[in-house]
Amino acid sequence: MRGALPNLNRIEKEENTSSSPLSFVLIDDAGDVHRISRSNLLGNAAKCAGFLREEEIGYSQHVLLILPHSPELLYWIFGCFMAGAVPSVFSSPGGNESGAWERIRNAAVRIKAIGAVTKPESMHRLKSELKGTGCRVLPSGNEWLGMDVNAGRYVSELKIPGYVQITSGTTGKSKAVVLSGKAIDAYVYNMATGLKIRANDVVVNCLPLSHDFALFGGVLMPFSSNIPAVLISPSKWVRRPAVLLRMIHDYGGTISWLPNSGFVHCARFALDREMTGIDLSRLRVMINGAEPVLHSSNQLFLQRFSEYGLREEALASGYGMAENTLAATFTSLEKRASVIFVHGRKLATGGIAAVVPETNPDAVPVVSCGKPLRGTKIRIVNREGHPLPEGRVGEILIRSMSLFSEYAGDHALTEKALAGGWFHSGDLGFIMGNELFFAGRIKDLIIVGGRNIAPMELEKAAAEVSGVRPGQVVAFGVPDESIGTERVILICTVRKRDITGTGDDMVRMIRQHVARKTGVAIADVKLVRKGWIERTVNGKLARSKNREKYLSQMNRESTD
Amino acid sequence: MESKAAVQRKLKDFIQKDILRDPDYRIEPDEPLISGGLIDSFSIVQIAVFVEETFGVVIPDTELTVEEMDTLNQIAERVLSEKRR
Numbered sequence: 001m002r003g004a005l006p007n008l009n010r011i012e013k014e015e016n017t018s019s020s021p022l023s024f025v026l027i028d029d030a031g032d033v034h035r036i037s038r039s040n041l042l043g044n045a046a047k048c049a050g051f052l053r054e055e056e057i058g059y060s061q062h063v064l065l066i067l068p069h070s071p072e073l074l075y076w077i078f079g080c081f082m083a084g085a086v087p088s089v090f091s092s093p094g095g096n097e098s099g100a101w102e103r104i105r106n107a108a109v110r111i112k113a114i115g116a117v118t119k120p121e122s123m124h125r126l127k128s129e130l131k132g133t134g135c136r137v138l139p140s141g142n143e144w145l146g147m148d149v150n151a152g153r154y155v156s157e158l159k160i161p162g163y164v165q166i167t168s169g170t171t172g173k174s175k176a177v178v179l180s181g182k183a184i185d186a187y188v189y190n191m192a193t194g195l196k197i198r199a200n201d202v203v204v205n206c207l208p209l210s211h212d213f214a215l216f217g218g219v220l221m222p223f224s225s226n227i228p229a230v231l232i233s234p235s236k237w238v239r240r241p242a243v244l245l246r247m248i249h250d251y252g253g254t255i256s257w258l259p260n261s262g263f264v265h266c267a268r269f270a271l272d273r274e275m276t277g278i279d280l281s282r283l284r285v286m287i288n289g290a291e292p293v294l295h296s297s298n299q300l301f302l303q304r305f306s307e308y309g310l311r312e313e314a315l316a317s318g319y320g321m322a323e324n325t326l327a328a329t330f331t332s333l334e335k336r337a338s339v340i341f342v343h344g345r346k347l348a349t350g351g352i353a354a355v356v357p358e359t360n361p362d363a364v365p366v367v368s369c370g371k372p373l374r375g376t377k378i379r380i381v382n383r384e385g386h387p388l389p390e391g392r393v394g395e396i397l398i399r400s401m402s403l404f405s406e407y408a409g410d411h412a413l414t415e416k417a418l419a420g421g422w423f424h425s426g427d428l429g430f431i432m433g434n435e436l437f438f439a440g441r442i443k444d445l446i447i448v449g450g451r452n453i454a455p456m457e458l459e460k461a462a463a464e465v466s467g468v469r470p471g472q473v474v475a476f477g478v479p480d481e482s483i484g485t486e487r488v489i490l491i492c493t494v495r496k497r498d499i500t501g502t503g504d505d506m507v508r509m510i511r512q513h514v515a516r517k518t519g520v521a522i523a524d525v526k527l528v529r530k531g532w533i534e535r536t537v538n539g540k541l542a543r544s545k546n547r548e549k550y551l552s553q554m555n556r557e558s559t560d
Numbered sequence: 561m562e563s564k565a566a567v568q569r570k571l572k573d574f575i576q577k578d579i580l581r582d583p584d585y586r587i588e589p590d591e592p593l594i595s596g597g598l599i600d601s602f603s604i605v606q607i608a609v610f611v612e613e614t615f616g617v618v619i620p621d622t623e624l625t626v627e628e629m630d631t632l633n634q635i636a637e638r639v640l641s642e643k644r645r
Contacts, residue, residue: 030622094626096595239605239624261602269605271612449602483602504586508596515597522597524582 023223025230025251026071027243034071041078042158044071048079055138057115059084060161064108064116064135066090066126069233072140073209076117077219081160088113088164088176089210092122099461099517101129103174107166108135110176110409160184160220164408165212165322168445168452176408177322187216187325187402190373192225194330195255195285203229204253206237206244206262211450213257213290216326241266242274245308249278257287259450263297264484267304281309285333288317288367290450292438295339295365297484312336319369319436323423325402329378329436331370338368340432347439351393353430368435376400378436379422380429388430393439396429397422444543446477448485453477453520455543461517462490465510467498474533476547478523478555487523489550490514494527503527526554561643567615567636574610575632579603589633594626604629611635617642 020039027033057063063085067073073089080087088107093100104126108116113135118126120141127137160181167175195201205218209231222229230247237243244266248256258266288298298315306312317337320327331337343354344364356363372378380394381387388394399422406414417424426443429436446453458475462468472493477486492510499506507525514522534545568589576583579599593599604624611617617639619629629635 235601235625236621238602239608240621241605265602265605269609271609448600508591511597512592512595515595520597521594521600523580 021226022228024071024074024219025228025247026069026074027230027232027236027247028070029068029233029235031233031236036071036074041074044075045078045082048076049082051138052079052083052085052115055115055136057083057085061085061115062111062113062164063087064090064104064113066092066104066116066118066122067140068092068119069208069231069235074219074231076140077209077215078158082158084161085115086162086164088166089215090166091208091210092119095125096516097519100519101125102517103166105129105133106174107164107176108133110174111164111178112408163215165215166210167322168454168457174454175410175413178405178408179325179402180405183325183402183404184216184220186375186400188221188224190375190402191217191221191327194327194373195221196333197221197225197227199227200252201225201227201254202251203227204232204244204248204251204256205229206232206234206258207290207450208234211290212322212326213450217257238265240274242270245270245275245278245280245305248280248283252282254282255285255287256283257289259290259485260288260293260297261291261449261483261485263288263301264482267297267300270304275308279309280305281311283310283314285316286310286314287330288315288337289320289327291447291485292479293317293337293367293369294481294484295367296481298337298367300484317367317369319396319427319429319438321425323404323417323425324376324398324400325404327373328376328398328400329370329372331368331435337370338435339365340368340437341365347393353391353393353432353437353439355432366437366439368432369429369438371435373400376402378431380431385420390431390433393428393430395442396425396427396436396438398425399423444476446475446486446488448477448488448520453488453518457518458488458490458514458520458522459541461514462492462510464517465492465506465513467494467506468510469493469495469530472530472533474541474543474546476543476550478547478551488520489524489526489547490522491526491528491533491546491550493530493533496529499527524555526550561640562615564636564640567639568632570614571607571610571632571635571639574614575599575607578610579606587632590631592630593632594630596630601626607635611639615639615643 020037023038023041024036063080065076065087077087090104108130115136115138117138117140120139123137162181163179165177167177203222205214207214209215218229230251232247313334313336315336316331318327318330341356341358341363343356343362346352346354377399379387379397382394403423427441428439444455455475459473462473463470475490478489480487510525511522534542536542572587576585594601608619608624
């Protein structure tokens, strides 16, 4: 599996030529375009590596990168690798996003980070957040730019020592997923092979580099395959989704991806006037991933963009998670991801995927997640852990060369997740015709726009608001096809005397506090009296039961 | 030209009905919409498209940020200042 990264002699030769190939085109938040050649990237990364070494940060030590979407962020990622350090990328939080700062602090403690790199203007804040953790704050600014380093020395040492992906767990504590260099190499190689990467391919990505799809698919896979990648600022894309289509046109993009909700966002809000002259016919793979794939979202995307040359066979999908570096399965190339129609009730309650004609009133479409990538095995098991036959719904287990090594600082959770050498995904699925189909989650995880959100995190934040009864709050997601993702619902038990008037002020306070702590917008906050919230026989919150109760009793109806 | 109150009312109706899908929710003029967790940042473009179609005003996308578009007041003022140009 080694050798996925470029061979060293070639890079050093490139260093000596003035016409180094283009590695990345980065579009920053302001829309400015940065063209980064291979030698430019590696030269600057070597300076970062030199700076880290001078700070005595090196082999296998953990470094947090808290930087905006910028060329610097790329330099630091590669700089960490060159210095032998293990990075974790975080989006840079705004001043009042207290929850995001707290998550950075928790991650620093969990993974015993030794250094954190940030913009000079954020240093003061970060220093106070990291006080007592033993993690030093380092400036991303000019200190390293002036470094006089023997770039060749560091370039010749470029191999990936590992990466730590921070992801939301179901318990409300974020998980630090530790990936070895070997797992990443294996993944990058398998992804490139699976996509049959050719010399004229161009990747276009608009997810944040803190997301595994962007880092492994948008940065490391193209880099190691010697093809360019266009990295669009995620906030720019959110504001003007047509920028993705424009960049695919401008740079001849052949491979791109979005979470399911991104398909809907593009289809709904890429304006006709922004689409003038755009040709998408070079796009050969458009992956729907990072959250459950909806047939309706794929259809919407196809209908919207086929007049601009989008080919139906480009529509692909996959299934994966941070614990497997990224994708575990992927649909075939040059063929649209297949869709089957199954009996909805039998799927939901009986655990059976019974194929029915599309015209059957109970028919629900399920989009294939494809076949396992090279070297990956998928198994569907029942509650007792016994393998299930085709068409039966059970937990999806994964075994591959790109599985994570551990959850940093949580031995018990690691043991449980990797029991028997298989990763227990907590997701439900079934196999049909050798392809994997996703069928829901066992874990109470909410996924909004590709971001994993732990319900407990929201519940904890809501309970901090005065008047809300601690432990008597429940959060869950409700799928909404019109936005292609889940709407987050929060139900809070309150005392009558704590509410004034209609309760709007309290709802407002809860929303604002939860947003500050978690960055999550709540679509609907309901205030209820004691006893409304359903629990399991053991007294635990029964989130799915509460979801059903909400849908049947109070969805979009005014509070009692 | 439309009054600020009229612009605000149209914006409010749109956000309540089409984004929140809760016509009964009373949005205050200075209530933080995005930083207050009422709508997510993905909705900014939805508001921008509405503003463009309803008031014929194109807000430059560098200004489609949480800082600039967080309250009804801010958005209404933005619309009016663009119209005055």
